Amino acid sequence: MANYTDILETQHALEATVLDKISRFEAQLKAEVPQTSNSMTKLDEEFQEFKSHVHSVLGLLQQQIAAVAGVLDNIEMRHRRKYLLFNGIPEDINPTLEDFIVQILRDRFEFKELSKKMIAVCHRLGKPVEGKCRPVLLRFTEPTLKSDVWRKKTALKGTSYSMAEFLTRHRQSLFMLARKRLGTRRCWTTDGNVIVKLSDGTIQRVFTNKDLDHFVPGNAETPAIVSQASPTSGTSEARTKSKRSGRTKK
Template sequence: MASYSEIAETQKSLEKSVNKMLSKFEARMKSPASRATVSSLSEEFSSFKDHTLGMLKLLRSQISALSKTQDILEMRHRRKYLLFKGVPEDPGENIVSSITSIVTERLKIPDVSADSFKACHRLGKPSEGRARPILVRFADMRLKSLVWQKKTACKGSTFAISEFLTPHRQELFTQARKAFGMKSCWSLDGNIFVKLSSGVRERVEDIRRGMENQMVTVLILVDFSNAFNTVDHEILLALLEHLNVSPCALNWFSAYLCGRQQALQKSQATETGKVKDGICALLPA
């Protein structure tokens, strides 16, 4: 795991090497006696580019490792908390009393008092017509676990109980629910789980880590909605040429994409215009 000092040292090293190389290039360009050729400058620039990209890759990996460690430590602290949602909000409310009532009456857990909680408070700024969630820190982890086990007793009421996830894990949870549905996603001790169509239960973080380690991944969900409709034809052709696509294939793409028109009919009038971007609309039905 990279430490903050290691990341700072990488950043300083990168800045030093970049500034040194830029100064070298600038001096050679300004020197009247310079005999630098395009070829030599190209080789130096290529070496400089590879070095810079390598340093940036190292910096990104160090920041990623530090971010993961920070997320783990933060989630370890958040395991002591639960979020109570849908609890009516009143100006003179007694939040501890409200939570105690839900735990004892709704969840049927006895021997719970104000001393069972170390902290209870609303999250966020007040908003009209919407009750803010209540963040509860339990004095005893056993009570917290019992409340979490019995959270399904809140079904049919306005209340809901969820884990206090870190922003990163909350984003994973939100995306997983969008992809797999609410009933196929859940969290436990800060970990996000999904139930695949095959019935297999998988931890979301395991899928992500497997992709990073270039392991075989069963399912990847990516939303490319309307992405191809933004492709500029001239840029696409230039990119294909840069990738050394054969002249024959390049001419075929050019003939297919260039000179296209689209028509829009309004009542008795018809308007035409050139199609400069988009691929989906040009594909044959």
């Protein structure tokens, strides 16, 4: 089944086709029928009314798709919050992957009591690519352990390893766009939420590219990302400083 991004792209293509045909028909109609004709005047009025109706329907369809996309993204992210991604783990390690991860968490994160029994999922994502290390998807048996590990992610500083949350495609795109505009030190994620620190020091949570545009305007060359409905009643919630986010450290 196609995901919501594919559906949105299909809708955009359909919209472009419909609007292009309307424009072509309008130009042809004006070229072939005398402008002074009474019938042309009436026909033009009816056509403009039809054109306005089509725009309204397409706009409504966009809103509905965005709303559905937002709901689906929230559902998917709720599941992904249980996971972490480890990057930079060599493909040709001698011990098992689980043993290697456990050793890192014991040595760097100081979780001395950690064992393989506390890991529910540990495997690489994607197909092998020569010269690249595939990310490792990790899920612990206890959600609290995942939170403890994520809070101490700076323990990997100075190593070739890094850690990231398992974001959805939309949130990953939003996160990368935020980092492009604000820099890596002023953008981070917490529980799947994209957090930004503005120039005045305030911390905000953003859900869509429209939210990001409100806080940090981009330019015409900035690549667009999938526009979705915020998981709240509107963007006003996204523009309100989150106390929880304010307590989050980069």
